[in-house]
Amino acid sequence: MGVGELVRRWRSRAGLTQEELAARAGLSVDGVGAVERGVHARPHPHTLRSLADALGLTDEERLELQSAARPSDDGRPGAGAGEGRRPHGGGLPAPTTPLVGREADLGRLLSLLGRQGQRLVTVTGPGGVGKTRLVTAAAAVLADGGSAVSVVELASLTDPGLVPATTALALGAAATGDDTVRSIAEHLAGQRRLVVVDNVEHVVDAAPFVAELLEACPGVTVLASSRTPLRLRGEAVLVLDPLGLSDLDDVDAVSSAPACRLLVERVRAVDPTFTLTAANAPVVADLCRRLGGLPLALELVAPRVRSLGLAEVARRLDQAWTWEGARDLPARQRTLDAALRWSHELLAPGEQRLLRWLAVFAGGFDVRAVEGLVDGPGVTGEDPAAPLERLVEHSLVVATPSTPAALSVRHSLLEPVRQFALRLLDESGETLDAQRAHAAYFRDLAVRAGDGLHREEQVGWLEVLDVETHNLRAAITRSLAAGLADVAVDTAWPLALHWWSAGLLDHVARWMEQALRMPLSDVSRVRALFCLAKMRHGVGDFAEASTALDEGTTLAATRGDLSARTHGTLLRGLVAFDAGDVARATALLEEAVDLGRDLDDDVLQSMAAVWLGTVLLDAGRPAAALELFDEGTRLARARGDRLVLNEAFLNRAGWALTSGRDDDAEAWFRQSAPLSLETQDHPDLAFALDGLAVVAARRERWERCATLLGAVGALRRTVGGRHYNYYVPDPALVRWARETARESLGEEGYRLARAAGEGLSPAEAVALAGDVTDVGRDGL
Structure with missing residues (x-):
């Protein structure tokens, strides 16, 4: 049965007119009519995919449709996958747009394919990153060089059991059930052929068939595209990352960044007058960053620039999920939402839930943070390290070694993936639970860091805080928004030194002012006042710093909290000195030194000694000051506190x-x-x-x-x-x-x-x- 007859039969079964089928498939009515009349007996592969999607065909029916479109030995369509078919190119598509920004990746891929004995190469990466485009380009280069190439398209399949028959059909061999591999081997005997197997991820359970095919056909090399590796012996994996972004906003930097080059090229395709200028280069760079350098996202956004302009596209970028791309794209890639849902549906329930929860991280995360977030197997149903590894394999989570020796790994979500996961989290009703778990983890991290910042592990904690600043800031702002002021203060206060060094004095001051307007425990109120004072002191607002310190120290004394009273007295002395009141500063810091010794707190004692020494130097008492520096240096050196040591x-x-x-x-x-x-x-x-x-x-x-x-x-x-x-x-x-x-x-x-x-x-x-x-x- 020919293609036209099959389409008419299935359209009739679906109760659709030609006009309705055309609308569903994104084709013209004339095009559908030509297919049914046999004018186009061998439609383009994307036309077949679109018709199959619109008609809701099963895997078996899709295979029948593809078979009907294949030529017989005499060149007539409809011979199916029977014996005696001649070898052919397997439908290697001719790209309609140039490959942009992937020159280095193409070179790497061709190098892998040319490696002696390398017979299986898999290109992996997130949905929309351009895997199919890259493998097609590599296959075209090899075909132009005289290599025999066949393409096996698996995107339309859902049953891994049909992969052998689909492969046989593409290679021109007979599908003979359990003997399909032998049939292919006999058909390709003595031949050298590159077999491109596209979109394997959703039928990855068919990977053993690929292994059998390679073993039975010594002349075959398989180039696969998949969002996850096949996990076969001898497999070389090329991870395709999003296109490179520009850190700078000037025209030269933006014009050379691969992601920006692609966006500009695609905008020019619909608007030849478009030119990159100093005025629009920052907007182009920002769009590319917000879209994570994902080619599909850039392709979908580009056509809107002609009708809306760059600035309006940037403003409406949250709507980009549903913007439709070219009609000849597979249905799973016509919108960014469809591309990501395709990946999401391949995950197990525990993996889907973990992906949603990972969206609450800001600026990346490590395995320990994931374990702290989900608190054991409760969220995922198992140790979270396992589903996290599978999310990495599915290219939904990016894993990057955080040290040259790969002793630790930092994970992140591409921005489009994170936005998608956030929407899923909101739809699930779990947003508040995930945010509270995130805040609790980073509050505990801040408490541990606050102690470590004054001890031997100081440098390590400073590095951790530098990496986790975005997560810590997110934890504080979310806690305040949720009315959890104590959690926000407990996270901010231990890290006052870090905020000071990071130049976030105004940010932290505003957080503490917001917290102080909310219900707080006495302990948290004292900490919030002290933290506010430190930040205001840092920007030279000594009056507000003094007011906050006086209130906090009085409250600490009322509660009998000697540690907080000592800390407050120490800070009051420092602010007084900075404000020019040397006499008051001397008195307060002498009191702080005595309190620190009574408390037997080596941290406060060493800080008070060094700061009092600073004041005494200014007062013209160097001998007494040097003795205090010796005391502070001894205590700081004993616990490995480089910061206090440096002050001395x-x-x-x-x-x-x-x-x-x-x-x-x-x-x-x-x-x-x-x-x-x-x-x-x-x-x-x-x-x-x-x-x-x-x-x-x-x-x-x-x-x-x-x-x-x-x-x-x-x-x-x-x-x-x-x-x-x-x-x-x-x-x-x-x-x-x-x-x-x-x-x-x-x-x-x-x-x-x-x-x-x-x-x-x-x-x-x-x-x-x-x-x-x-x-x-x-x-x-």
Whole structure:
């Protein structure tokens, strides 16, 4: 039976007119009529797919339709998959658009296919990333080079048991049940052929058939596309990532980024007048970032630019899920929602639920966070590591080694996948449960980090907090939105030092102000007041900081909380000193030192000692100050607290510098610089480099001085807030060093030396700070 007769029969069964079938299939009425009349006896594969989808055909009926469209030995259609069919190209499609941004991936794939003995290569990646497009391009290159190529399309199948018959049909062999592999082997005897097997993921249980085929046909190489690997021996997997994005918004950067190139190319296809300019480049870059560099998403968005404009498309991007693409795309790829639902439906229930819950993470996650989120097998029905691994295999979760040695892995969701999962989470009614579990996990992490930030594991915790900042911020804002003010404060307070270093002083202050307007326990209220005070102090608002500290310290004393009272007294003294009230600062910090000793809290005791020493230096009492620095240094060194140790070093160095003890100052600054780098404390690093620049100027090493000052300028441009301004090197000395170096080198010489410093990374600046024996050779 021919294609036309089959389509008429199935259309009649469905009770559809030609017009209704055309509308469902996205085809013209004339096109459907031509198929039924036999004018197009061998329709294009996408036409067959569209008709099959519109008619709701079973797998067996789809196979029958494909068979009817295949030519017989004399070239007539409809011979089916019987014996004696001649070999053919298996329907290798001719792309209608150029391959953009995949040149390197195509080269990698061809290299794998050309590797000696490599007979199975699988291209994996998320839906819409362009797997089919890439394998088709590779097959076309090989076909142009004379290789025999056949394509087996599996997208329309749902029954893995029909994969052998579908493969035989594509290869021109007979489908003979259990003997299909032998039939194919006999048909291809002596031939070398590349078999492209497209869209395997939903029939991946047929993978053993692929293994049997490779074993029986030594001349066959299989190139598969699948959202998950086949897990067969000898399989080489090429993971296809989304197209590269642009970190910058200038025209040159945007025009060279693969994702942006694709979007621009596709926009130009519908609007040849479109030009990338300085005005629209940032919008193009932002669109590509928000769509995660996913080619399908970019293809779907591009046609809307002609009718809506870039700005309006960006504003309406949340509607992109349902925007339809070209009619010749498979139904599963005509919308972004359909593409992702196709992947979602391949998951087991526990995997689907885990995917939904993963959407609450912000900025990625690791396995421990997933375990903390779902609290054992309750959400997934099993150890969450297993379904997480399967989500990675299905290319719905991206796994990236977070260290060069791959000792740990960071996971993330592509932004389109995350938005899709968030919608599913909302539909499931589980959003609040997932957000509360997320907040609880990161509150506990913050509490552990708060203690670790003052001990030997300090650097490790600083690295963790740097990575988890987005999750911590999300946990706090969601807790406040849900009325869980205590949870928000318990998360924010232990990390006050981290927020300060990250330059998020205003953010945290606003969180604490919001929390203080809500019901809070006394403990949380004290913490919120202290946290608010630290942030306001950091931006120079000493009046508000003092008000919050006075209230918090009074409440702590009323409750008999000696630890909180000590902390509040310590902070009050520091704010008083920064506000210029040295006498009050001295009294408060002396009280804090005594309280810390009574409390036997080595953290508070060492901080109070160092800060009191700072005040005494300013008051002209260096001997007493140095004794306190010794006490603070001893306690900090014993527990591995580099931050407090660094404060003591910088205070000593600043005193030595103003006292004319250049050798001592240089030694202390040089000890401080690597500690600042290790703890990511760029403000302190800038102070150390300022001091070393003064030492260099006093020794008439003008180029070194200018280069160090250039490095200081680069560091300060990346830092927010005033930070630890209470031990800044004497500004007059720094100004003298700068002006003397400029006068000695001349304007151009000074500019060049300073520019060299501005180009240094923090690590390179620290290396320069420590380089005192070789400076004579390089002129610094």
